[in-house]
Structure formats: C-alpha cells, structure tokens
Amino acid sequence: MERTLALPSVDPAQAPDASSFVAGADGTAAFRGKLDGSLLDSASQVFFSVVYHFDGKTYGALPNAGEFQTQGVNCRGSFGEDAMRHLLILQKW
Incomplete structure (x- = not known):
C-alpha cells in the first residue's frame, strides 16, 4: 500500500479517535487538523x-480493517471491502 500519515485533529476531544470524525445525519462534518513542520519540505x-x-468502524491511524489486522510485512489493504477512499485531493507546488 502507499504510505499514509493520519492527520490528527487540533480538537483534543475529537471522536471516535484523533484522526476520525462522524458526519451528522444531514451528511455534514467539520475536521481541522495540524502537523508539526511542513509536509512539502x-x-x-x-x-x-x-x-x-x-462498517461504521474506524482503525485509528490506519485507513481500513485489512491494514489494521495485518500490520507488518504481510500488510494488506481492504479498500472496497470495508472502506473506500471517498475523496482524493492532490496538492502540488
């Protein structure tokens, strides 16, 4: 799988974990995160x-159940089975 880095929230009470959020019944949500340093350096x-x-579950810093259950050299993703990359934004300078 590609390397990923979970973006932690600036809100210390973020739920269900620091890098996850649950949208409201109307489909809206807000998330604000911050990392130390500059990613583009x-x-x-x-x-x-x-x-x-x-499945309504989250896996902390890992993006899906497959990676959560098989961490290490035999790691496998499970996108399409229990998780989907919903939106992809490319930022380039």
Missing part, C-alpha cells in the same frame, strides 16, 4: 484522502 506532492467506512 520533504515531498513534492501531498495527497489528502478521506476514507469512508461501510
């Missing part, structure tokens, strides 16, 4: 992905 491209979980 060491990368020429930065991708922001929002992951939707069909």
Whole structure:
C-alpha cells in the first residue's frame, strides 16, 4: 500500500479517535487538523484522502480493517471491502 500519515485533529476531544470524525445525519462534518513542520519540505506532492467506512468502524491511524489486522510485512489493504477512499485531493507546488 502507499504510505499514509493520519492527520490528527487540533480538537483534543475529537471522536471516535484523533484522526476520525462522524458526519451528522444531514451528511455534514467539520475536521481541522495540524502537523508539526511542513509536509512539502520533504515531498513534492501531498495527497489528502478521506476514507469512508461501510462498517461504521474506524482503525485509528490506519485507513481500513485489512491494514489494521495485518500490520507488518504481510500488510494488506481492504479498500472496497470495508472502506473506500471517498475523496482524493492532490496538492502540488
């Protein structure tokens, strides 16, 4: 799988975990995150992905159940089974 970095929220009470949110019944949500340093100092491209979980569960800093259950050298993704990359934004300078 590609390397990913979970974006933690600036809200210390973020739920269900620091890098996840649950949209309201009307489909709206807000999330504000921050990382130390500049991502573009060491990368020429930065991708922001929002992951939707069909099963309603979250996996902390990992994007899907497959990666959560098989961490390490035999890691496998499970996008399409229990999670979907809902939105992909490319930022390049």
